[in-house]
Each structure stands twice: as C-alpha cells, then as structure tokens.
Amino acid sequence: MIPTARRAAVVGVAVVLTATGCASEPDNRVTPSAFTRDMAESVFRETVAGVEKSGMTDFCARFARSDQTCDTLLEDALRRCLLPGNRPVVKRAVHLPATDGYGEAWQLKVHGRTLDGQDYRSDFLVIRTGDGTPKAELGIYWTGQGQGRDMNNPPQDTLVPQNACPK
Known part of the structure; x- marks a missing residue:
C-alpha cells in the first residue's frame, strides 16, 4: 500500500503533467502570428512606393487582392x-x-493630396490572404474610397476629390 503523502504527490504530478499538456504525442498545431498594425501600414507603404516607382501599370495585379474590383x-x-x-x-x-462574414482586417484612415492638389481622405483595408500574407483589399487609396463592412452604415470620414479632368 502506498503511503498517503506519496499517493498525493503522485496524483499531484499527474495533474500538473496533464494541465501543462505533457502527452505522449507532440502538439503539431501551428499558432498563427499576430496581425499587427505595423504589418498593415507596411502594406500601405509598399503600395504607395510601388505607385511612385512604377505608376499605374499593373497596379491592381501587384497590390490588390480583389483585382477585378x-x-x-x-x-x-x-x-x-x-x-x-x-x-x-x-x-x-x-x-x-474576424466576424461570420469577414476575416480579420486593419482599416487604415489615410490623408493625402491628388496630383492636382486636392485633399482626399480614404480608407485602405488590409486583409490576410489564404496563406496569411497581409495584402491590400482594393489598393486604391487616393479617391476618397470608404471601406465600411456595413454598407448600410458607411464611414463618414472620407473626402472624395472632384473630377480633375480639364474642362
């Protein structure tokens, strides 16, 4: 018969090993990395730098997840x-x-000027692609585009520039 103190110690060790996840099989689950503001802002900076370097050529294919939109x-x-x-x-x-209909995202509120000097305030949505890579949802940042998840209640803090074509 095992003395009471020894029995309590054996039970205590078993409880600790179970609670800490010590098992005969390794845990192969992968914990996804955090999706941070810095990651989202990095996507935005890369998009802006890409436009400055290469202009509009293949813009959507290079920067937007939803390239048709x-x-x-x-x-x-x-x-x-x-x-x-x-x-x-x-x-x-x-x-x-993340919600039932949408994945986790960062909505960046960006301010700038168009080439002809008009102010704009736009939303720039950054999402994660299927492989977890952050990417711009639409990429267009200079048109006052809002990006509300609930289009019945769109963002009120955008500013759309006027048509800039010569008259």
Whole structure:
C-alpha cells in the first residue's frame, strides 16, 4: 500500500503533467502570428512606393487582392483624372476582428493630396490572404474610397476629390 503523502504527490504530478499538456504525442498545431498594425501600414507603404516607382501599370495585379474590383475603381479614378500626388499619411488605424462574414482586417484612415492638389481622405483595408500574407483589399487609396463592412452604415470620414479632368 502506498503511503498517503506519496499517493498525493503522485496524483499531484499527474495533474500538473496533464494541465501543462505533457502527452505522449507532440502538439503539431501551428499558432498563427499576430496581425499587427505595423504589418498593415507596411502594406500601405509598399503600395504607395510601388505607385511612385512604377505608376499605374499593373497596379491592381501587384497590390490588390480583389483585382477585378480594383480594376473597376482604377478605371473610374482615371476617367476622373484622379492620380495620387504627395505621399499620404496614416492618421488612424482600426483593427477589425474576424466576424461570420469577414476575416480579420486593419482599416487604415489615410490623408493625402491628388496630383492636382486636392485633399482626399480614404480608407485602405488590409486583409490576410489564404496563406496569411497581409495584402491590400482594393489598393486604391487616393479617391476618397470608404471601406465600411456595413454598407448600410458607411464611414463618414472620407473626402472624395472632384473630377480633375480639364474642362
């Protein structure tokens, strides 16, 4: 018969080993890395730098996850002669947790000027792709585009520049 003190010690060790996850099989689950504001802002800086370096050529294919929607928005911006001007700044970042219909995202509130000098305030949404890589949802940042998840209640803090084409 095992003395009571020894029995308590054996039970205590078993409880500790169970609680700490010590098992005969290794835990092969991968914990995803945090999706940070710095990651989202890095995507934005890369997009802006890419436009400064290469212009609009293949813009949507290079920068946007939703390249078909991006192409439509880009065509509209070009039809209105709206081109990005100075280097925009991120004024605020809002973390959007995953919901039933949407994955985790960062909504960057960006301010800048178009090439013809008009102010704009836009949302720049950064999401994670299937492999976990952060990427711009639409990429267009210079047209006052809002990015509300609830389109019945869109963001009120965007500023859309006027048509800049010569009259």
